Amino acid sequence: MSAPRAVVFDIGNVLIEWQPERFFDAEVGEARRRAMFEAVDLHAMNDRVDMGESFRDVVYAEAEATPEFAAEIRMWHDRWLDLATPRIDHSIRLLRALRAKRVPVFALTNFGVETFALARTRYEFLDEFDKAFVSGHMKVIKPAARIYEMLEDATGLKGGDLIFADDRADNIAAADARGWRTHLFAEPQGWADRLVAEGLLSPEEAG
Structure with a gap:
């Protein structure tokens, strides 16, 4: 051939x-990261961005909808280069x-x-x-x-x-x-x- x-x-x-879990483990600790990923499907959120939706709008809307983890979720946008x-x-x-x-x-x-x-x-x-x-x-x-x-x-x-x-x-x-x-x-x-x-x-x- x-x-x-x-x-x-x-x-x-x-x-x-591309290991977002590793980033959040370092930033907030594994226990809180696990709780956050159980509370909200952040990879599904990221799929919406990958489909062409507005990066900031999608992430910030998810943060507003999940106030317990709002600050951490906003990191997905605000510190994205530290994730990637x-x-x-x-x-x-x-x-x-x-x-x-x-x-x-x-x-x-x-x-x-x-x-x-x-x-x-x-x-x-x-x-x-x-x-x-x-x-x-x-x-x-x-x-x-x-x-x-x-x-x-x-x-x-x-x-x-x-x-x-x-x-x-x-x-x-x-x-x-x-x-x-x-x-x-x-x-x-x-x-x-x-x-x-x-x-x-x-x-x-x-x-």
Whole structure:
């Protein structure tokens, strides 16, 4: 089988760590964080942002609706860059090694319009994709089939032309269903090894 024609990266937990629970454990303690996450579905709140709703409006409305945890919930907006950290350096090196070899590289990411713009102020590599497919602009989030179809339509690539790394099994399953080559991301070395196995990078380039 020939090598894939393009590589698709998720961003959260592939290029940038995204562990809100870890942030809140450090800020308010594990017990209060657990109570807050039981009282309000903050990940569902974030999905609304990733679907294109206003970042501030969604978070602040949730804070107003949950006064017991209002100050903490507002941190999701006011300190968002402290939630979305640190960068995953080895993955970024892989992105750049692919670009150096003129392999097309795309992002396919659940990210809000405002949060992606905010992330770009800190993470310069977010401007290094051939194209970033950002759910907030597309008004659909993974693992809905439509977001994968939109990438295919825009790039003219499909099936085994594409190899996709994502940390969530449901997102990988949706890509599998379209015939994409996929890698369930756990740590960057495994992704590096897969890119070597697919013939896209040498072991030295993937180091």
